[in-house]
Amino acid sequence: MTALGFLYPGHSAEDDYPRIEQLLGSDIRLQVVHTDIGEDAHRVDALLEMGSPARLAAGVEELRLTGAEAVVWACTSGSFVFGWEGAHGQVRALARSAGLPASSTSFAFVHAVRELGAGRVAVAATYPEDVAGHFAAFLKAAGTEVVSLRSSGIVTAAEVGTWGLDEVLALARAGDHPDAQAVLLPDTALHTAAHVRDLEAALGKPVLTANQVTVWEALRLATRRVNAPRLGALFTKEPLVQSPGA
The missing domain is CATH 3.40.50.12500 (Rossmann fold)
Known part of the structure; x- marks a missing residue:
């Protein structure tokens, strides 16, 4: 165990x-x-x-x-x-x-991106724009190229926690980019455990969730x-x- x-x-x-x-x-x-x-x-x-x-x-x-x-x-x-x-x-x-x-x-996220060999990623974030920008900067400091950054502007984790598959899928699609080798959804307040396979099937690429x-x-x-x-x-x-x- x-x-x-x-x-x-x-x-x-x-x-x-x-x-x-x-x-x-x-x-x-x-x-x-x-x-x-x-x-x-x-x-x-x-x-x-x-x-x-x-x-x-x-x-x-x-x-x-x-x-x-x-x-x-x-x-x-x-x-x-x-x-x-x-x-x-x-x-x-x-x-x-x-x-x-x-x-x-x-x-x-840094280690998982390296594991997948994804040098270019898209970020689909629930956060406000300035907070999402901090995540992009963190990834860049790790040597990962962020080709697209999507911000949803949500202020509270409580609101994020109410999202279901439809909202999560819409976020991932909106944040994807043709050049991205993986799409990252960085909020641990977001329910994604049941949706990863659906997200990857819809986007046709690896999806990393928090x-x-x-x-x-x-x-x-x-x-x-x-x-x-x-x-x-x-x-x-x-x-x-x-x-x-x-």
């Missing part, structure tokens, strides 16, 4: 995690601990507070008691708003606090690999050979 831990802010799409656990169909247990979201706002100052060391550390002790082998801060906007270096610092502090290998959803890549990143940290076709190309592709520390 492999136990994986996730610090998830508030309550929006956390039910994606038990769904993904079922889809993995293996001896994987996904443990979700909720952190205090503070103000529910896709606004830079609120996101910086949401991802502050104190808020993350508050959930670590509960997570340690679950026997988790790795921990991922299951929040994209609450990590990339710190910038490339700041997000690294956030993860290092989380690893020290938890005493476990650690990462965040922002880095999960909760999907977050779980994949935790598996990567625990050196586990699970073939799960219903979770899309990321969970079926053979790993690329990468240089150490990539």
Whole structure:
């Protein structure tokens, strides 16, 4: 049995995690601990507070008691708003606090894009334009070319959590670009676990969604690999050979 831990802010799409656990169909247990979201706002100052060391550390002790082998801060906007270096610092502090290998959803996207060998991506974001721009800048700092950036202008995670397949599919289609080798949907408040295969069939290319890549990143940290076709190309592709520390 492999136990994986996730610090998830508030309550929006956390039910994606038990769904993904079922889809993995293996001896994987996904443990979700909720952190205090503070103000529910896709606004830079609120996101910086949401991802502050104190808020993350508050959930670590509960997570340690679950026997988790790795921990991922299951929040994209609450990590990339710190910038490339700041997000690294956030993860290092989380690893020290938890005493476990650690990462965040922002880095999960970076590693998943590399796994797919996708040098050019399109971003279809629920966020306001300025916040979406921070994610694009984060990807560019990782060496990924963002060929298209779509912003939906939604301020709260609570609203994002109400979206179903029709809205998610419309977002992905609106954000796609002919030159993109993959489409990224970066909000962990967005329900996508049940939709990845439909999204990829509609777009004809890999689609990376926040909760999907977050779980994949935790598996990567625990050196586990699970073939799960219903979770899309990321969970079926053979790993690329990468240089150490990539």
